[in-house]
Amino acid sequence: MAILLTGGTGKTSLHLAALLQQANIPFLLTSRRGPSASSLPTVKFDWNDETTWTNAFSHRFPRSEKITAIYLLSGELAEPAPLLNKFIDLAHSEYGVKRFVLCSGSTAEMGGPYHGKIWQKLYEEKLEYCVLRPSWFMGQGHFETIKYKNTIFSACADGKIPFASAEDIARVAFHTLTDATPHNRSYRILGPELLTYDQIAEKLSIHLSKKITHVKLSPEERIQGFKDVGLPPHMSSFLTNLEIMAAEGKEAWDGNDVQLVTGRKPMSFDAFVQKNKQVWE
Numbered sequence: 001m002a003i004l005l006t007g008g009t010g011k012t013s014l015h016l017a018a019l020l021q022q023a024n025i026p027f028l029l030t031s032r033r034g035p036s037a038s039s040l041p042t043v044k045f046d047w048n049d050e051t052t053w054t055n056a057f058s059h060r061f062p063r064s065e066k067i068t069a070i071y072l073l074s075g076e077l078a079e080p081a082p083l084l085n086k087f088i089d090l091a092h093s094e095y096g097v098k099r100f101v102l103c104s105g106s107t108a109e110m111g112g113p114y115h116g117k118i119w120q121k122l123y124e125e126k127l128e129y130c131v132l133r134p135s136w137f138m139g140q141g142h143f144e145t146i147k148y149k150n151t152i153f154s155a156c157a158d159g160k161i162p163f164a165s166a167e168d169i170a171r172v173a174f175h176t177l178t179d180a181t182p183h184n185r186s187y188r189i190l191g192p193e194l195l196t197y198d199q200i201a202e203k204l205s206i207h208l209s210k211k212i213t214h215v216k217l218s219p220e221e222r223i224q225g226f227k228d229v230g231l232p233p234h235m236s237s238f239l240t241n242l243e244i245m246a247a248e249g250k251e252a253w254d255g256n257d258v259q260l261v262t263g264r265k266p267m268s269f270d271a272f273v274q275k276n277k278q279v280w281e
């Protein structure tokens with residue numbers, strides 16, 4: 001058994017690589033930058049360059065293991081399904097890969113937009129699979145404004161969000177990639193509590209020993225704010241829409257899939273900040 005981790009330099013794959021290393025399971029990371037991207041075994045791989053897709057399969061593992069499972073992370077692709085589905089075909093038909101675990105998002109639906117058609121393919125072709133549906137990542141974004149302006153700007157109003165840690169996403173991915181029996185279902189990966197950005201600001205104020213404020217912006221102000229820091233108009237609208245949906249309560253998911261899969265409670269935001277304090281200081 002060997003595991004291929006696409007998005008190998010990303011937050012979840014790096015935690016996943018540490019878990020695989022501890023379990024003595026061979027793995028290979030991918031990066032558009034190739035082997036120089038990491039001190040761990042890494043191959044050059046770019047979703048937008050099909051000539052790089054076979055690199056992983058010619059990698060020689062220490063005991064000649066074959067890649068049996070792949071962690072699929074689409075990065076910033078605008079339309080991931082056509083590319084990822086083509087890669088799944090290649091990996092399965094040409095190289096005998098049996099299992100695929102897709103890192104998607106909380107709003108993904110089988111057959112729906114963005115990752116939905118990948119989920120549909122895995123299901124309909126009866127491949128061994130799991131779809132991970134994490135909520136918003138703990139600590140994602142807002143770094144600069146927290147660090148330099150003691151402020152979180154958002155259009156989330158009082159919307160509640162079950163922020164999830166990259167560690168918990170990796171722990172669920174680890175089980176679903178390596179358990180003898182395939183899970184063949186989706187899991188929502190949620191933190192243990194629903195939090196508003198007012199509450200996040202309160203918690204950060206305590207842990208960082210300085211007053212952090214959540215400034216509630218209108219959708220128009222938020223779009224302009226994103227544009228002011230250089231985001232293209234379509235991304236500014238997309239990210240603002242996610243925040244508006246959260247303001248409307250549409251990200252307030254509830255569930256205990258992390259504990260179901262890993263046997264452990266998910267990490268709290270307080271524990272996350274204690275562990276990662278330096279990024280805001």
Ligand SMILES: NC(=O)c1ccc[n+]([C@@H]2O[C@H](COP(=O)([O-])OP(=O)(O)OC[C@H]3O[C@@H](n4cnc5c(N)ncnc54)[C@H](OP(=O)(O)O)[C@@H]3O)[C@@H](O)[C@H]2O)c1
Binds near residue numbers: 007048104140
């Ligand atoms: N952030 C959130 O709040 C949130 C919420 C729900 C779901 N998600 C899901 O989580 C994913 C992000 O996971 P993450 O945080 O672990 O990753 P990340 O830290 O954002 O890193 C992205 C990874 O994708 C790779 N990548 C980017 N473009 C690529 C391309 N064209 N070809 C190949 N690789 C490419 C990058 O590798 P190189 O630059 O080294 O090539 C990097 O390793 C998102 O794609 C989304 O599906 C995120």
